[in-house]
Amino acid sequence: MKFEDIGLNEKLVEGINAIGFKETTEVQEKAIPVILQNKDVIASAQTGTGKTAAFLLPVINKILQNNSNDRHIGALVIVPTRELAVQIDQQMEGLSYYTQVSSIAVYGGGDGSSFNREKKALSQGADVIIGTPGRLIAHLNMGYVKIDQLDCLVLDEADRMLDMGFHDDIMKIISYLPKKRQNLLFSATMPNKIRDLAKKILHEPEEISIAISKPAERIAQAAFVVYDNQKIPLAKHLLTAKKLQSVIIFCSTKTSAKQLNKELVKLGLSSKDIHSDLDQVEREHVLREFKNRKLNILVATDILSRGIDVEDIDLVINYDVPNDGEDYIHRIGRTARAAAKGVAFTFINEKEQNRFLQIEELLGAPVIKAKNPQSVGTGPEYKPRKSNGRGYKKSTKHRKKR
The missing domain is CATH 3.40.50.300 (P-loop containing nucleotide triphosphate hydrolases)
Known part of the structure; x- marks a missing residue:
């Protein structure tokens, strides 16, 4: 209309x-x-x-x-x-x-x-x-x-x-x-x-x-199963393998956001981190740079998972598995805005496998597990404990307080 x-x-x-x-x-x-x-x-x-x-x-x-x-x-x-x-x-x-x-x-x-x-x-x-x-x-x-x-x-x-x-x-x-x-x-x-x-x-x-609790169909989703020490090498590989204009990487903690951003800057990538340690003026400045394409990569905590309207984001990376399916949907929803297509990758370590299974149950289908690049090495096998015996069902667990 x-x-x-x-x-x-x-x-x-x-x-x-x-x-x-x-x-x-x-x-x-x-x-x-x-x-x-x-x-x-x-x-x-x-x-x-x-x-x-x-x-x-x-x-x-x-x-x-x-x-x-x-x-x-x-x-x-x-x-x-x-x-x-x-x-x-x-x-x-x-x-x-x-x-x-x-x-x-x-x-x-x-x-x-x-x-x-x-x-x-x-x-x-x-x-x-x-x-x-x-x-x-x-x-x-x-x-x-x-x-x-x-x-x-x-x-x-x-x-x-x-x-x-x-x-x-x-x-x-x-x-x-x-x-x-x-x-x-x-x-x-x-x-x-x-x-x-x-x-x-x-x-x-x-x-x-x-369309409650479903990611946009235009988002291509994949996951990498890794050990913790493989996350930074994998992020570096993905971000240097292809020229990307706009990337958001979500970390669960300020510490991991700061550490990852430091490594990306060392590579010469146009990256900044954003989290609650920055004051409002600093956060607005970083966001403005990202929206104006003066900055290609934003490493963020969940402060950005909802409500920030940035169009044409090429890639969203969940550096850590989100706390639940709703957070996952909001994080990857930063890409494929309006009529655009987008890509979302999630890094899953051994401790996060059960949590990711619950996300897959909410989605109603498994997310494709991609093969780790040779330079990163083989990760652990994906063997989460089934939360129920009836396949991929919508999760009814309570949200965790953060």
């Missing part, structure tokens, strides 16, 4: 065309008309399906329709991380370029001037606020936030927010909001805790489900 056919404001359609969006994705086609009807929505869609625009476009359109001179906060978007807040604010800026709709990202980690800038926007009224729970509560507690006429609340990456322990913060923020409002909940997965949250917040919601 073309965006012109949805009934959006013509100035908003100009912004959509300028960005280069041509036709709606599945989640946009299903969600936008429902949101435009002022209904509450609970939607699940995997990474890379265009869900950010699925809620931003109708929210912007609603603000344009109201066309009120009385400045107040029209919509509040709550997200789990600073990076996602910045990304959504940037997309908001692009979509609303030809309109007068304003937005601001509100998140911790900045200096006093950024807090004052946020305070000014929140007290004078900005159309759309995109913020992390902790920073939003800090402002709300001070009593100057113009939230009493809020029209719409959006919870994005709701499952990740609950995993990070933000349930009570979310409910506290909601206690400040007007009772009559539209509520939109977007989540990559739909476990029971999300449905419990939805029951507390949403009113007779429309449910939209797009």
Whole structure:
């Protein structure tokens, strides 16, 4: 479906065309008309399906329709991380370029001037606020936030927010909001805790489900079974065997991310690491370099597994096996964005074999085990313990706290 056919404001359609969006994705086609009807929505869609625009476009359109001179906060978007807040604010800026709709990202980690800038926007009224729970509560507690006429609340990456322990913060923020409002909940997965949250917040919601817990079909997946001391040589081999423009390598710890990046830099590769030891300014600088193609390789912890919109990534490497299948899907979802194809490799050591089997059970099929390069040497045999005797079934294990 073309965006012109949805009934959006013509100035908003100009912004959509300028960005280069041509036709709606599945989640946009299903969600936008429902949101435009002022209904509450609970939607699940995997990474890379265009869900950010699925809620931003109708929210912007609603603000344009109201066309009120009385400045107040029209919509509040709550997200789990600073990076996602910045990304959504940037997309908001692009979509609303030809309109007068304003937005601001509100998140911790900045200096006093950024807090004052946020305070000014929140007290004078900005159309759309995109913020992390902790920073939003800090402002709300001070009593100057113009939230009493809020029209719409959006919870994005709701499952990740609950995993990070933000349930009570979310409910506290909601206690400040007007009772009559539209509520939109977007989540990559739909476990029971999300449905419990939805029951507390949403009113007779429309449910939209797009390919939950399955990676994009365009992603070519393979795994290498290795000993720990073979991981760095294998990474070096894969990254030097073919010229790649854009690669993300996910590590489970800051220590392994730093160690691997150090070895890649020694090889003369354009690589940097990104993790929670970097402050916000440093992280934004590294991300900007990566997005602008000044940097080819990003070695990251799970700080990037969701919510970072970087297109045309050639390769994703799971240097360590993710904690569970949902994390695996989000990690490899960094590649094959939009209509592109992508490749995802996973390194499996002896201790990680059972965990990877659980991921294969969630996927419903085994991932191809590639032969190690001769320079790396033969790895251990892949012999995980079966978690059940019925083949590859969806895993029902609980997520581990990290």
